[in-house]
Structure formats: C-alpha cells, structure tokens
Amino acid sequence: MVLRAETDLEPEDDLKLLKEQVFAQMLLLGYAEETISELGEITLGFLRRDATQRHGVTRFHPGIDLKGELGPKNIRRVDLHREILAEDWRDYGAYVLYHEYCHCLGYPGHGRDFRAFERLWRDDHSQKKGRQFTDYLRQRNAVWNWICPTCKAVHARRKRANGRYKCRKCDIILLDVENSNLAQ
Ligand SMILES: [Zn+2]
Ligand SMILES: [Zn+2]
Numbered sequence: 001m002v003l004r005a006e007t008d009l010e011p012e013d014d015l016k017l018l019k020e021q022v023f024a025q026m027l028l029l030g031y032a033e034e035t036i037s038e039l040g041e042i043t044l045g046f047l048r049r050d051a052t053q054r055h056g057v058t059r060f061h062p063g064i065d066l067k068g069e070l071g072p073k074n075i076r077r078v079d080l081h082r083e084i085l086a087e088d089w090r091d092y093g094a095y096v097l098y099h100e101y102c103h104c105l106g107y108p109g110h111g112r113d114f115r116a117f118e119r120l121w122r123d124d125h126s127q128k129k130g131r132q133f134t135d136y137l138r139q140r141n142a143v144w145n146w147i148c149p150t151c152k153a154v155h156a157r158r159k160r161a162n163g164r165y166k167c168r169k170c171d172i173i174l175l176d177v178e179n180s181n182l183a184q
C-alpha cells in the first residue's frame with residue numbers, strides 16, 4: 001500500500017482540511033458549535049486561476065437585502081484562491097477563510113462589527129502576507145516578451161531570456177520586457 005503525501009490530496013479534500021483547521025481555531029476563540037455547524041454547510045470552492053488581487057470571496061444569494069438581517073443561510077458560496085492551499089501560504093489561507101466566514105456571519109462589508117470578529121484571529125502578519133501573496137501570484141502570471149531591438153519581433157514567454165537568445169533573422173540578442181500581468 002502506498003500512502004499519499006498530504007500534497008497529493010485532491011484540492012477539494014485539501015479545502016476540507018483547511019476548513020477543519022479554521023473551525024478548530026474558531027472553537028478555541030469561543031464560537032458556538034451551532035454557529036460553526038451552520039458555517040460548515042456553506043459550499044466552498046475556488047476562484048479563477050488567474051485571480052491575483054482577490055484571495056477569497058463570499059458570495060451572497062442574489063437578490064437579498066444586504067442591509068437586512070443576514071447569516072450563513074444567505075450565503076451562496078465562498079471561493080478561495082487555490083494557491084492558498086500550498087504549504088507556504090496555508091496559514092494565510094486559514095486567515096482568509098476565517099475572514100470570509102466573518103462575512104458569512106452576516107456582515108457583507110468591512111465595517112466596525114465585522115472588524116470586531118475579524119480581530120479575534122490573532123495574526124499580525126496577515127496584511128503583509130496578503131501583499132506577498134498578491135506579488136507571488138503576479139510573478140507567477142507574468143509574461144515576458146523577448147523583443148528584438150532591430151526587427152521588433154516579439155516572443156511571449158514565461159521566463160526571461162536573460163541574454164541567452166538571439167533573433168534568428170538579425171542575429172541580435174533579444175531583450176526582456178515584462179508584460180505586467182495577464183488579464184484579471
Ligand atoms: Zn472581506
Ligand atoms: Zn530581429
């Protein structure tokens with residue numbers, strides 16, 4: 001029998017593990033089991049692969065009054081960036097999921113009540129981690145254009161040419177120009 005390493009989990013199973021990690025922490029923070037089991041009913045999924053700015057999204061059911069009394073039953077689904085499950089980002093991922101669950105408790109915006117819940121999660125580095133995660137995703141999505149300075153031919157590549165490639169036609173070293181990002 002071959003044991004599967006944790007990294008070989010199906011993404012959906014991995015998402016479940018992250019959810020359990022967040023729920024365990026929420027119990028320690030004093031959330032009622034009933035609240036947690038309501039949150040547990042919410043469908044979890046993934047954002048588009050090329051998202052960079054958004055790391056998690058809570059989607060309320062369409063047509064509800066966002067100013068009214070809201071709770072987990074009004075949530076259609078929560079989507080997270082799949083890269084957040086990677087080992088390097090997992091702690092940040094737990095924070096993001098907790099942040100989304102705070103929205104699910106009935107707070108669509110980032111107002112004072114929302115922040116009071118969110119603050120319970122003791123992680124002083126989450127903002128910094130968020131910026132790092134965005135940078136990481138941008139880097140990953142970046143496209144380099146290898147450009148011939150003479151004939152202006154452009155070749156889109158995932159990596160820099162780093163002076164290692166020449167234009168076939170002109171026999172001149174191609175230059176690297178970053179194409180900041182793929183479309184969001
Ligand atoms: Zn939010
Ligand atoms: Zn050329």
